[in-house]
Amino acid sequence: MNVHPAAETAQLHVEHEKTDTPDIIVGGPWTLYHARTAEDLLEDVSLPGAQSVTIDIGGVTELDTAGAWLIHRLRAGLEFRGARVELSNVDERFAPLFTEIENHVPRQWQPRRSRYSVLTTLEAIGRQADTIFKDAVAVVSILGAFGIGLTAAVLNPRRLRVISILANFDRACRGAVPIVALMSFLIGLIIAQQGGFYLRQFGAETFVVDLVGVLVLREMGVLLTAIMVAGRSGSAYTAEIGSMKMREEIDALKVLGLEPVEILVIPRLIALMLALPLLTIVANLAALCGAALVSWVYMAIPPETFLQRLHEAVSIEELMVGLAKGPFMALIIGLIACVEGLKVGGSAESLGEKTTSSVVKAIFMVIVVDGLFAIFYSAMGI
Known part of the structure; x- marks a missing residue:
């Protein structure tokens, strides 16, 4: 007791x-x-x-x-x-x-058990379709604001934020050169080695130069560059704008009478549209250097023969076909990154979720745009 x-x-x-x-x-x-x-x-x-x-x-x-x-x-x-x-x-x-x-008193947590049903599946599909529609509307809205802001900047060049464009261009282009060059160099090595391995069985290993030249200049160079830019610059844009949204800095810009799209979105989109074609050229050169090295070491094709065969296999048209995709892919990456950044809520979890979503959506749309260009070029006979 x-x-x-x-x-x-x-x-x-x-x-x-x-x-x-x-x-x-x-x-x-x-x-x-x-x-x-x-x-x-x-x-x-x-x-x-x-x-x-x-x-x-x-x-x-x-x-x-x-x-x-x-x-x-x-x-x-x-x-x-x-x-x-x-x-x-x-x-x-x-x-x-x-x-x-x-x-x-808090009740003991129990995992939610939901049985499979047709209505539940249809509801999930409907919610996803609604989310996709809202994302498309947001992208088109930002694209329209970008067009209006860019037109106003062209009519009144003093409104164009040149310093912001150059700063974003430096980060998106010069800062990405090492990783883009390295990855493209390795991709060129792999394509040339695998192509030479199978073409050697038919005694046609010299055609590996044609394979690498056309594939890199038309498709792989710009596609791989866009994917790396989406993972690097796209995620950075989403994180930057999302952090500003969390700290209510975007609301402060509106209170000051400034347009957030003109200050945050337009400079980033212009910088990315200028940077991606230049990075594509770097990627093309790195991939061709890697292919030339493998051709020389693995298939005994000297660099002089490689360059001569490359000149015969590809033309300036092949290069321009690939470079023409660059600004459009950059625009898609920038729009998605900015839209996802503006959707960030007030928590770190929301910032991480939107950053991941930005990268995934941008890579998916880059591949879709590349497929649309392929259909367009095929229809045009290019």
Whole structure:
């Protein structure tokens, strides 16, 4: 039996502790001020093997939410050990506290189990279609604002933020040259090695120059560059604009009477549309250098022969076909990155989600645009 008598302090007394039906007598003030003492008292209560417990709180003189929560915790702990617990002599002044605590106790989390149904699937498809439609509207809206802002800047060149364009161009172009050149060089190596391996079986390994030249200049150079730019610059744009959205800097621009699209979006889109074709040229040169190295080492095709064969296999038209895709792919990447950045909420989780979404959507749309260009060039006979 534990007795804790004290004036003006929380009290707890256990009667018939050795039986299956002990009683707990609670008295004194149970408030936030006395919570430390009350917690020490609760630690002494174990009652192993108790089947039915009565908690008598008739002697409680003062009670607030903290004290009621401690008594509720005592009751819950005993019930968890298998005892049936009942509160007795509850003063009508204190009854609402226990009622509110019972109503606000967090329930145990249970995983949501949903059965498969046709309606659920159709609902999910509808939600995705609605999201895609809203994203398309947002992209078209930003594209229209970009067109209006660019037209205004052309009519009034002083509105064009040249310094911002150059700063973004430096980060998007010069900063990406090493990784783009390295990746393209390795891709050129792989294409030439694999192409030479299979063409050698037919005694046509010299045609690997035609294969690499056409494939790199028309498709692989610009496509790989756009994918790397989407992962590098696109994610950076989303993170930058999203961070500004989280810190309410975009709202501050609107309060100052400035147009966020003109300040944040237009310079980035112009810089990206100028940078991607230049990076494509770097990627083409790096891929051809890698292919020439493999052709020389693996297939004994000297660099002079490689360049001569390349000159015969490809023309300036092949180069322009690939470069023409660059500004359009850059525009798609920039639009998606800016739209996703403007959709960021107020949490870091939202910023990470939108950054990931920006990269995935940009890469997907880059491949779609490349396929549309392929169909267009085929129809035009180019």
